[in-house]
Amino acid sequence: MCLAVPVKIINKIDDQNVRVESRGVRFEASTMLIKDVNIGEYVLVHAGFIIQKISKKDAEELIELTK
């Protein structure tokens, strides 16, 4: 229920949504809870909402741990 996944921001859809990618899968995520995100940044997504930012290094380590 409270699991979130590290993803990379691919492009902006509109003021409240971005397209993100995780392991080749692309989906939409809401920026309502973290607005200042940029293309290429890594974030944590839970149930379709970005809840926290993470560094590229930490995101890659987290993704590696979950393989």
Add this chain to the structure above:
Amino acid sequence: MSIARSGIRSMLSKNVNIISGPGCPVCVTPSSDINSVLELVKRHDVIIATFGDMVRVPSGGDSLQNYKNVKIVYNPLESLTLAKSNRDKEIVFIGVGFETTTPLIASVIKKAKADGIKNFSVLCMHKTVPAAIKAILDDKTSKIDGLILPGHVSAVTGSKYFDFIKSYKVTAAITGFEAKEILGSISIMVDNIEAEKHSVINNYRSVVTENGNTVAMKTMYDIFKDTDSDWRGIGNIKLSGLRIRREYEEFDSLKRFNIKQKNIKEAKGCLCGNILMGKNDPVDCGHYGKTCTPSNPIGPCMVSSEGTCAAFYKYMRR
């Protein structure tokens, strides 16, 4: 679930005992609340939108899976899409989850108000973690020396949210979800316990900062306020739940449908409550593995993907 899947218990010294606590929000939702959901789904003018875990949680031999007007959503915003395309129906979102999830539901309610949506409400059964931790630590029968604290709850709340634990004679570690991270936290906590060091460690610094996501926490408290709440296996804990504020009561399913909670007893012989408090293991329950299995669950600990019984059944059955 991670601990069971990775077999961590089998790697530890016999002196280190890991017990599961009330960390699964579906599992701690009492039968009386599930019954309120079932009362709503029986109405012909209602569509229930819910996260998947809630669909098979039983109450009185019934569950949402027996009804056609139930939509599983990944993103709670989908319930607003449902509301817009089903104007003749009332869309009710089942709000279950801790601080990781509740800000999302708060955002959905804010958007519903901004968009002028009139046929949407939330059945709020959200809870918050600190009061439950205090209830466990204040229990004189508890012999807990350490706490593994929830990683993604902490990503939202910040690590300072758990500083109150420092006043208790325990050590605690905010932890991620993978075996390596959990083992790391256990190792740090064992060292601290041996040194009689009572501290709250952030062992998930990749996503958890001191202050967390302040926008998310503000959003949550813009819509919700603290209230007393019933937890399966523990009972009523003061200020451990959330209710929708009066300014947003048009989105409160309890008010909208005048729901009267009934006192529903848990299934006879079901030990979910004790298991949630770490007082019993799943194997102590007479139903476990016999009358209660993942395909035919009796209690929420077997239904939820994060439930202790589900984890034991999947990874630790002999």
